[in-house]
Amino acid sequence: MIGFEEIRKLSHKSVSRIVLLVLDGLGGLPHPETGRTELESARKPNLDRVARESICGLTDQVSPGITPGSAPGHLAIFGYDPVKYSVGRGIIAALGIDLKLGPGDIAARGNFCTVGGDGTITDRRAGRISTETNAELCQLLNENIVVSGAELRATPVKEHRFVLLLRGEGLSAELADSDPQQVGLAPKRIEALSTSARRTAAIANEFLSEARTLLQGRIPANMVLLRGFSQHPDIPSIPDIYKLNPAAIAIYPMYRGLARLLGMRLLPAGEDITQQLETLHRHYEEYDFFFIHHKSTDSRGEDGDFEAKVHAIEEVDDALPQLLNVNPDVLLITGDHSTPATLASHSWHPVPFMLRGKWCRPDPVTEFSERACISGGLGRFPAVDIMTLAMANALKLDKFGA
């Protein structure tokens, strides 16, 4: 198997540019009435035009049948075996809001939530409270909670989300979540997953207990949930592996965080795909790899709103000419996983993929869809091969062996 060690030796700088557009949760399933998936239902002349000029395929991010989280889904696209390289949810959340993390620091993703009189969760997102309310509540927690053995700090993200940072000597991230991931259950006590994590578990549980007291009565945000305790992983960077000078144009904190972790520069992304593509134009000469992340395809899929997901795809198609007119040497359009609106969640279904470039050996595919990509020249392939294919098509890889 080719690994980073070989890629590092084979890759070299060149003038060509790679643009990767990720439509989060792109893949879908047929609508029960029409038999057509979200992609097949969308009016998307520009995506179809790119498909005709591309080599197409379907990717498995982790392995057939495995539903990827957002981090593994993206790690695979960037060439990182998502089983080998795991990045905790807490770390990604922390990086996304620019928290500086020391080597021993532990981050957890937090939610303000609503619990009923019996202590069970009635809303895991506390009715998506405003970011302002969130900031006030974080301040309340920070000013009132003191736990011996660690410095704790909650930092607000968007709406109901926050990051809890734990700093101190000898802490361990081997902790289970307090978030049971469903309503009707009570928040769990945090369990140590190893004996060396027992003290940290006690610290986290003390935080939860004090938070419950402080938030009492502040409905809808009367409790917190914690998950994804993690430390900064030891992970090679994209500039190191691929000799690229990469930039990310992502709006959502988590994807910005992941991009930063992998060594990308974060560019101002604005508020929608049109503004993201303006950024691409403005900075096109400065980088040789661009990661553009579009979130709403996934969000509308998660909402279970088929029509809205179709619309989110059409929104990208409408903006696409603005991307095509920079004429990237290599253009990749794909997703990080499927989020079929009929399932209203991430899924294991392989993800449509297309790569356009001067040397791409186009195939007979004339449409960008799950069904059409089955007949693509790339076939069904592991997403971890995407970056190598991109590098090859950009003529940035030397020959392997004599």
Next chain:
Amino acid sequence: MIGFEEIRKLSHKSVSRIVLLVLDGLGGLPHPETGRTELESARKPNLDRVARESICGLTDQVSPGITPGSAPGHLAIFGYDPVKYSVGRGIIAALGIDLKLGPGDIAARGNFCTVGGDGTITDRRAGRISTETNAELCQLLNENIVVSGAELRATPVKEHRFVLLLRGEGLSAELADSDPQQVGLAPKRIEALSTSARRTAAIANEFLSEARTLLQGRIPANMVLLRGFSQHPDIPSIPDIYKLNPAAIAIYPMYRGLARLLGMRLLPAGEDITQQLETLHRHYEEYDFFFIHHKSTDSRGEDGDFEAKVHAIEEVDDALPQLLNVNPDVLLITGDHSTPATLASHSWHPVPFMLRGKWCRPDPVTEFSERACISGGLGRFPAVDIMTLAMANALKLDKFGA
């Protein structure tokens, strides 16, 4: 994953015969004017007829996006993971001219080259001097260079190519090349890649320094370049793994060398595909596996001569009836990598493959081409699976497990 250990247990001798025809650099890219690849442009009724009777597919030799050198490309076809089993360029060159190598011997591939007054390379191949001139120059080097600590011997190959053999106690092959692989740069001093290789590096550098003095003024061959220092690798043989009695009908030294390394008998190959197939007929009863190597598809691709590569394919098609009339139990036709004429170099594009045999479960493919093979029954698959498929179709593999 199935490895040699399992294959060794499952394989058994039988009367069936396998013929593998490798068209070097077979895969291509569309001509910018016609949109058709070299294979798609060739008149090839016989190859197409075989495709109709075959199961087809596209192979990745190393990994998607990775451009294989000739050795990894072939090793994969014979079932050897080309990342695990690497064979140095020097060893392949030595084997190709039948040099006997002892266990501690080191071989390097040499080029006579031209350097200018400033010491930089102006021609890496010294204007492709004649093989006769090459032989005289090797004699000059051998008669005049004496380095303490090792016996050195240059043996001419074709044109500007030679093999340098280093024999002595405690030598190490962990040496970088002196060949910078491009004109305009000076030949490099040979660096030791480990401390234990320092003495060997000094020996090699002394050889280079004396060669420079001896060749001074002998333009165009006034210097030498060395690369691919290597020792005989520890690699299992085809007879050992597959219980086959294999023969190679290859014209070019490098492929003969590789075949010998893997335990094949070398048969007289003559000068073209017609003579190679005469050899096949003559020895058909003596072996149960034949590797026939056709070079010109790659050479014309490397030349960037689209029409000539088309012609090289047609040449094989014309000769094919001569192969078909031995009616091999299993016939495989493929390449070791792609060499698109438009790129004029090896490339990463997957390679058309077909396997014909009584038990092959044919697919709907009616033509032998990159595009048609996408829809083949084998799909896109790793080239390291080719031998196992060949063995299975020859009914030479037992059932795995109870």
